Amino acid sequence: MKEIERILKLDHAGEYGAINIYSAQLLIARLFYKDIVSKLEVMLSHEEEHYKTFNNLLITRSMHPFSVINLWAVGGFAMGLATAIIGHNAIWVCTDAVETTVLYHLEWQLNFLKEHDLEVHAAVSSIIADKELHQEFGQSNGSHSLIYKPVFFIIKKSTEFAIWISRRL
Numbered sequence: 483m484k485e486i487e488r489i490l491k492l493d494h495a496g497e498y499g500a501i502n503i504y505s506a507q508l509l510i511a512r513l514f515y516k517d518i519v520s521k522l523e524v525m526l527s528h529e530e531e532h533y534k535t536f537n538n539l540l541i542t543r544s545m546h547p548f549s550v551i552n553l554w555a556v557g558g559f560a561m562g563l564a565t566a567i568i569g570h571n572a573i574w575v576c577t578d579a580v581e582t583t584v585l586y587h588l589e590w591q592l593n594f595l596k597e598h599d600l601e602v603h604a605a606v607s608s609i610i611a612d613k614e615l616h617q618e619f620g621q622s623n624g625s626h627s628l629i630y631k632p633v634f635f636i637i638k639k640s641t642e643f644a645i646w647i648s649r650r651l
């Protein structure tokens with residue numbers, strides 16, 4: 483698979499995973515944390531926009547999504563559910579951990595894409611600002627207490643693993 487195609491499919495699957503994380507967290511928040519429902523809905527709407535951006539690019543280039551994209555959905559949903567069950571603040575620790583890991587990876591993508599594909603570069607650039615806002619919101623609303631350090635670590639490693647394994651498909 484060519485690198486551009488791999489990047490597009492990875493980002494497409496990542497946004498699909500993000501949609502599922504927030505969908506699961508919203509399920510729990512509607513029952514137990516009504517104060518953050520509207521914020522989660524805004525986050526989800528951003529992820530849906532990002533997903534459309536990459537989905538449209540895949541369609542116009544006649545490329546198929548990852549064959550295992552449903553694993554991203556299941557993994558994202560499980561991660562969202564688990565963090566929401568742990569607690570209110572764990573939701574924002576999850577946002578911070580995922581966005582921090584993804585932003586690091588997108589930096590690499592942008593450096594590659596500026597030499598190889600300006601259309602995909604523009605698509606990736608267009609989602610960066612939202613991701614930075616999500617990360618900042620997660621950092622200022624997640625708890626810094628010690629109990630959340632393992633949650634941050636596990637989510638960061640899971641996200642890194644999903645990126646790593648997808649690059650080898």
Ligand SMILES: [Fe+2]
Nearest residue numbers: 497500529532
């Ligand atoms: Fe996103």
